Each structure stands twice: as structure tokens, then as C-alpha cells.
Amino acid sequence: MKLISSNIQSLFGNKPLPQLILIYGPEEAEVNVSKQKIIKFLQKSEAEEIEVINIPYAAVRENPIALRDEMASLSLLNNKRVIVVTDAAATISKELTEVIKRSKGSSTVIFIAGDLSKSSSMRKFFEEEINILAIACYKPDQMRLKKMVREYLDKEGFKYQNEIVDTIVEILPANEHIIRNELNKLSIYLGQQKQIAYEDIINAIGANAEISLDDLCAALVAGNVNQVQKYLNSLQSADVNFMLIIRVLANFLVKVIKLKGLIEGGKDLEQAIFSLKPPVFFKQKDNLITAAKKLSLDQALSMFKTMVDIELKCKKGLAQPEVILNQELSLNIRQNT
CATH class of the missing domain: 3.40.50.300 (P-loop containing nucleotide triphosphate hydrolases)
Known part of the structure; x- marks a missing residue:
């Protein structure tokens, strides 16, 4: 049978x-x-x-x-x-x-x-x-995994948008056991908070990288192609999902764009950093300050558009995600320096 x-x-x-x-x-x-x-x-x-x-x-x-x-x-x-x-x-x-x-x-x-x-x-x-x-046993399809994630979140009483479920399934391996473990960690991270934001996914699930994703953000802002390639290789060796890397970089650039907008609206840098929601701490705060000083709004918008294009190319399967990410980031850095 x-x-x-x-x-x-x-x-x-x-x-x-x-x-x-x-x-x-x-x-x-x-x-x-x-x-x-x-x-x-x-x-x-x-x-x-x-x-x-x-x-x-x-x-x-x-x-x-x-x-x-x-x-x-x-x-x-x-x-x-x-x-x-x-x-x-x-x-x-x-x-x-x-x-x-x-x-x-x-x-x-x-x-x-x-x-x-x-x-x-x-x-x-x-x-x-x-x-x-x-x-x-075959690889679970995405519909089944999304159903599992929704059932878990609903059972725990969380409120979320559909994009939250899509993101969780996209950035994690197609493995029910791993996804369930990561959902447990997300639940512990949120505590009494019942509304799930994209930031929570990155902070709770993205915190597993053996090589800090913050270092990659810093290398991208510095325009250091060699460092970017070094950290991408390290993250790949640590088996960090490339969709997670793309989303973290895009999320970082969204914060930079918000920061530039707040500064142009009359806030000084410290006030602008303090105004960001959810609040940022430690190394990411230093990286954001550096980015706000180094990048113009147009440069930040250009880099964010690059991340959106990279994600679309990865989803179309035009090449391996690590190849697309490496090539596109290197090209963008050269165009902005």
C-alpha cells in the first residue's frame, strides 16, 4: 500500500x-x-x-x-x-x-x-x-506550506497580512519541521504582541545568519564590491536563504529612504533615527547613520529598485539567486560610485 x-x-x-x-x-x-x-x-x-x-x-x-x-x-x-x-x-x-x-x-x-x-x-x-x-516523501508545495503557516498563526491568535505568510514561506526552506520551529521562535519573540509586521519576521527569523546580515548592508553602503562578494559567499556557505538576504537588504534601504525623507522634512539625523518605527538598535543604527550621510535619496531609491528587480528575476528562475544577487549588486555599486 x-x-x-x-x-x-x-x-x-x-x-x-x-x-x-x-x-x-x-x-x-x-x-x-x-x-x-x-x-x-x-x-x-x-x-x-x-x-x-x-x-x-x-x-x-x-x-x-x-x-x-x-x-x-x-x-x-x-x-x-x-x-x-x-x-x-x-x-x-x-x-x-x-x-x-x-x-x-x-x-x-x-x-x-x-x-x-x-x-x-x-x-x-x-x-x-x-x-x-x-x-x-516529496518536497511540500507552497500552497500546503502556506496553509500550515496560516493555521499556526490563527491558532496562536496573531493578526497578519497575506504578505507575511508569503514572506515566511519564501525565505525558509520547504521543510515543515524547520518552518514550525521558526514559527515557534517568532511567537516567543513577539510575546504578548499579536500584530505581526514584516520587521518582526526579519528580526525573529533573520537573526539566524552565522555571518551578520548587517555586515552585508554596511559593505553595500560603503560601495565595497569585494566585501559584498565576501559576505555573500559567507552567507551562502552558512546556508542562509537568498530570498531572506534580498528582503533584508530591501528592508534596510526602505529605512534609509524613510530616514532621508525625515531629514528633508526638517528633522536632524538623531531625531530622524529616533522617529523610525519599529525602533532600530546597535549595529543597524550605525549602518543607517552611515547610509544617511553617504547616500543621496536618488541613490537609495536606485538601490532599492535594484533589489526589487533582483527579487523578480529570482522568482522567474532566470539564474541561480546567488548569481543574480552578486552580479546585480556589483553592477549597482559601480553605477553609484
Whole structure:
């Protein structure tokens, strides 16, 4: 029997789960999320203990009887048992399939595998047998992820615009587990505040970069092409999402433009900085002061337009985001210096 991971909730009804389950697919994170959902369902309540035993597939393949014995064993603490067979191969021997089918005991056995072709004997065995299950894990589509984000925000009582949901899904990996963790961090960051602003997304979720995004903003303002490329490379190495980088730079330039407008309206620099909402602190404040002194309003507007163009090009898939960002920023710096 086969199931797509996006439909995994259909398993969690009144009927018992199959005792033998294969979870496979190219998306390792989605495979892990599916495994955790099954274990959580088996746990039934937080007070109930689940004993999880991990066994490498190589050991099971070499000695199938060891898996049979493990399945038949009882927990010393009388807990439910889940046996996770890790790194399963594309092939499964006839001896192992016979041992699995004849094994007794109440343990749930989950085989974990990477991407398996349709010709894989492992995949065929789990998909074609009636009383066991194969769960295929693919990258979640954006509509599903946006639905998950909205459900989380609504449940927590937050107020937000649709663009907030779009931004969260765009700047984070297509991974439910990661997105849920980041939403938890956002909730902690907001505290009693229930209205979510774009600034909150950047401050709560964008704070993960190992290399400060503030340094990239400073290099951009200074017109230092080499430093910009250095920080972009560092951010890429740290696996920081490029859509987040684009949004942070665009947001920084919006603040610079607001700052220039306030100064032209008669405020001095300190008053203008103090007037910005939400307030800015620490290094970003220094960067904004430097930008307000160095950039003209036309230059700031030109750089902001560049960021908008970069985002559109990235969404059209004209090239890799890191290539577009590097080339366009370097070109803009040369045009403004």
C-alpha cells in the first residue's frame, strides 16, 4: 500500500497503523518529519513513553533473524516499541521479506530510505503488500506550506497580512519541521504582541545568519564590491536563504529612504533615527547613520529598485539567486560610485 506524505494525517484515525512501514524519498527532512508524526501518533499522550530502537539496515540485511527477535521482544518498562531501520537500501532479499512477514510481536517497524526508483525491490515489496505501507516523501508545495503557516498563526491568535505568510514561506526552506520551529521562535519573540509586521519576521527569523546580515548592508553602503562578494559567499556557505538576504537588504534601504525623507522634512539625523518605527538598535543604527550621510535619496531609491528587480528575476528562475544577487549588486555599486 502506498501513501504520499502530504496525506499522512489520513492514517491517524481509529484504525491501527500497519506494523511495517517504509518511509522513503529524496527529501530527507520530509522523511524525518513523517517518522516523527508516526511516533507521536503511537505515543497517544505526552505521559506515555515510546521506546525507539535504531538498527542500521546493513545489520538487518546480514542477519534478518536479529530483526525478527527484536520485533518479538518486549520492553522491560512495558513501553510501546518502535524499531527504526536506518539507511535502507533499494533492494531487499527474499529471506528478509519472509522473516518480516512471519514475525510476531507488537513492535512497529519503520524502514527509512532515500530516493527509490519504481524498480526498487524494497519499494515494490512495501507498496504491493496489502497489510504494510510505503510512504513517499516529496518536497511540500507552497500552497500546503502556506496553509500550515496560516493555521499556526490563527491558532496562536496573531493578526497578519497575506504578505507575511508569503514572506515566511519564501525565505525558509520547504521543510515543515524547520518552518514550525521558526514559527515557534517568532511567537516567543513577539510575546504578548499579536500584530505581526514584516520587521518582526526579519528580526525573529533573520537573526539566524552565522555571518551578520548587517555586515552585508554596511559593505553595500560603503560601495565595497569585494566585501559584498565576501559576505555573500559567507552567507551562502552558512546556508542562509537568498530570498531572506534580498528582503533584508530591501528592508534596510526602505529605512534609509524613510530616514532621508525625515531629514528633508526638517528633522536632524538623531531625531530622524529616533522617529523610525519599529525602533532600530546597535549595529543597524550605525549602518543607517552611515547610509544617511553617504547616500543621496536618488541613490537609495536606485538601490532599492535594484533589489526589487533582483527579487523578480529570482522568482522567474532566470539564474541561480546567488548569481543574480552578486552580479546585480556589483553592477549597482559601480553605477553609484
